[in-house]
Amino acid sequence: MSIKTHMKASLVALALVAATPLPGMASSAISQDVQAQITEMLTADGYEVRKIVPEDGMIEVYAIKDGQMLELYLDADLNILRIKQK
Amino acid sequence: MERKKYVWDPLVRLFHWSLVVLFVTLALILDPESALHVKLGYVVAGLIAFRVVWGLIGTRHARFTDFPPSPRAAMEQLGDIATGRKRLHLGHTPLGALMIYNLLLTIGLIALTGWMMGTMRFFGVEWVEEVHEALVGWAGISVIAHIAAVVYESRRVGINLPKAMVTGYKAIPQEE
Numbered sequence: 001m002s003i004k005t006h007m008k009a010s011l012v013a014l015a016l017v018a019a020t021p022l023p024g025m026a027s028s029a030i031s032q033d034v035q036a037q038i039t040e041m042l043t044a045d046g047y048e049v050r051k052i053v054p055e056d057g058m059i060e061v062y063a064i065k066d067g068q069m070l071e072l073y074l075d076a077d078l079n080i081l082r083i084k085q086k
Numbered sequence: 087m088e089r090k091k092y093v094w095d096p097l098v099r100l101f102h103w104s105l106v107v108l109f110v111t112l113a114l115i116l117d118p119e120s121a122l123h124v125k126l127g128y129v130v131a132g133l134i135a136f137r138v139v140w141g142l143i144g145t146r147h148a149r150f151t152d153f154p155p156s157p158r159a160a161m162e163q164l165g166d167i168a169t170g171r172k173r174l175h176l177g178h179t180p181l182g183a184l185m186i187y188n189l190l191l192t193i194g195l196i197a198l199t200g201w202m203m204g205t206m207r208f209f210g211v212e213w214v215e216e217v218h219e220a221l222v223g224w225a226g227i228s229v230i231a232h233i234a235a236v237v238y239e240s241r242r243v244g245i246n247l248p249k250a251m252v253t254g255y256k257a258i259p260q261e262e
Contacts, residue, residue, distance in 0.1 A: 050210025062210030069209045071119075086204065 095145040131197035147177035
């Protein structure tokens with residue numbers, strides 16, 4: 001292959017890598033209103049809320065409580081479905 | 087006719103291919119939130135730490151002094167490529183050196199930001215995760231360029247460089 005063909009092939013490959021979304025990337029964010037609701041609700045319960053993102057059709061919350069790092073999974077009605085300790 | 091030169095010691099080679107497998111596994115295969123992702127991330131951190139130490143005290147071509155970062159030498163190598171001159175570098179070429187320092191630094195920072203995400207202070211802090219992901223993207227681009235460059239350089243100088251990183255030996259073509 002000539003230098004030019006090599007370069008073209010590399011650039012195509014690069015473009016594909018750059019365009020590929022990384023696994024776990026959020027498709028759309030949780031609205032500010034809902035985030036505020038969640039933060040208020042959990043803070044009242046002793047959590048320090050760090051981040052709120054969509055994950056697998058649920059709402060994932062990164063929070064800290066009693067010195068533990070936790071991931072909480074909420075449904076659309078803001079019920080806590082699951083708590084994962086990190 | 088070819089002359090065989092022993093260049094890469096077993097630890098450099100094991101380091102290289104372990105990193106290849108781990109990088110692909112971590113960047114493309116595993117769920118980033120999995121416990122295994124974190125554990126293998128620590129293995130990568132250990133590999134990078136090893137390579138740095140080996141770069142200081144290891145075999146001749148493994149040492150950083152054998153391939154110092156030199157923009158001047160890199161420019162010279164580009165000149166060689168442009169004019170068709172084949173200068174022999176037994177170890178890493180100047181351009182290769184820059185890529186290696188780029189990869190060591192980038193992957194080191196990926197491991198560092200990954201570790202940070204598991205600390206109380208940076209848990210759930212957005213910018214750390216974003217930097218982590220951006221660095222992985224940059225590493226991916228660098229890896230593609232690295233592979234393309236190694237293939238290109240192998241053909242240009244007539245030495246199978248990937249094979250040399252497996253066997254440790256470079257088969258240097260001799261002028262007839």
